[in-house]
Amino acid sequence: MAYDQIIDGVAAGRIKGLWVVATNSAHSWIGQGALQDALAGLDFLVVQDMYASTDTAQVADLVLPAAGWAEKEGTFINSERRVGLLKKVAAAPGEALADFAIFKLLAEVSLKGKGLTSECLLDKVLDEGFTEPIYLSATGEDPDAYYQGKPHAWAVYQIREWKRVMMISGGPGKERRVQITETP
Numbered sequence: 294m295a296y297d298q299i300i301d302g303v304a305a306g307r308i309k310g311l312w313v314v315a316t317n318s319a320h321s322w323i324g325q326g327a328l329q330d331a332l333a334g335l336d337f338l339v340v341q342d343m344y345a346s347t348d349t350a351q352v353a354d355l356v357l358p359a360a361g362w363a364e365k366e367g368t369f370i371n372s373e374r375r376v377g378l379l380k381k382v383a384a385a386p387g388e389a390l391a392d393f394a395i396f397k398l399l400a401e402v403s404l405k406g407k408g409l410t411s412e413c414l415l416d417k418v419l420d421e422g423f424t425e426p427i428y429l430s431a432t433g434e435d436p437d438a439y440y441q442g443k444p445h446a447w448a449v450y451q452i453r454e455w456k457r458v459m460m461i462s463g464g465p466g467k468e469r470r471v472q473i474t475e476t477p
Contacts, residue, residue: 296322303331310337312425315359319348339425355455357427365391398429402446406437408469409461418452421459421473428453435463 296318302308304327311332322328332338332352340353343361350356362369364385369377385391402414411417418426433448440446448464456476463469 297324300324300327300331303334309335310339310424311335312339312341313349313353314341315343317342317347317349319352341425355425357425357455360385360391367391367393401441402450403439403442404435404437404461404463404469405439406435406463406469407467408463409471410469414450414461417461417471418459421471423452423454423457423459426452426454433464435469436465437469438463 338353339355340350341357341359343359345356363382366381367379400413400415404411430451431447434445435448436444438446450461452459458474460472
């Protein structure tokens with residue numbers, strides 16, 4: 294969907310939430326009036342950027358720190374529409390993972406047994422509205438949890454998205470439960 298179609302979709306009420314990645318629309322979009330109205334009309338705005346000081350980040354409900362270009366591998370398309378290749382030359386700070394790495398890990402976990410079950414933990418996380426997790430912790434061992442099809446994956450998962458935390462807890466013989474809280 295093109296940017297002008299997104300703005301029209303927000304104005305028409307078809308789009309309630311928006312995730313802006315690595316762009317400062319509130320500064321660079323040519324139709325500033327329409328964009329400002331669109332951003333104000335969103336129920337939730339997520340900005341993922343290396344800088345929390347951009348104009349767009351300043352009006353966001355959630356700002357996600359992004360790994361810099363030197364901290365991740367992959368491809369990109371530049372302003373000339375040429376594809377480039379990135380090689381990682383530095384570690385991301387702290388326990389940060391590249392965006393795709395978090396989604397990939399959650400997609401490879403399936404939960405069986407009592408309580409919460411899921412063939413793909415990522416589906417459950419997305420269903421609960423955690424569209425861009427910034428932190429993932431997985432601990433313990435559960436014979437009914439599978440990672441890449443192998444049993445004895447993690448028993449407890451903590452997925453954080455800014456102020457919201459999703460805790461999935463289980464373990465051998467325990468009923469798996471989900472708790473979602475909001476931190477101050």
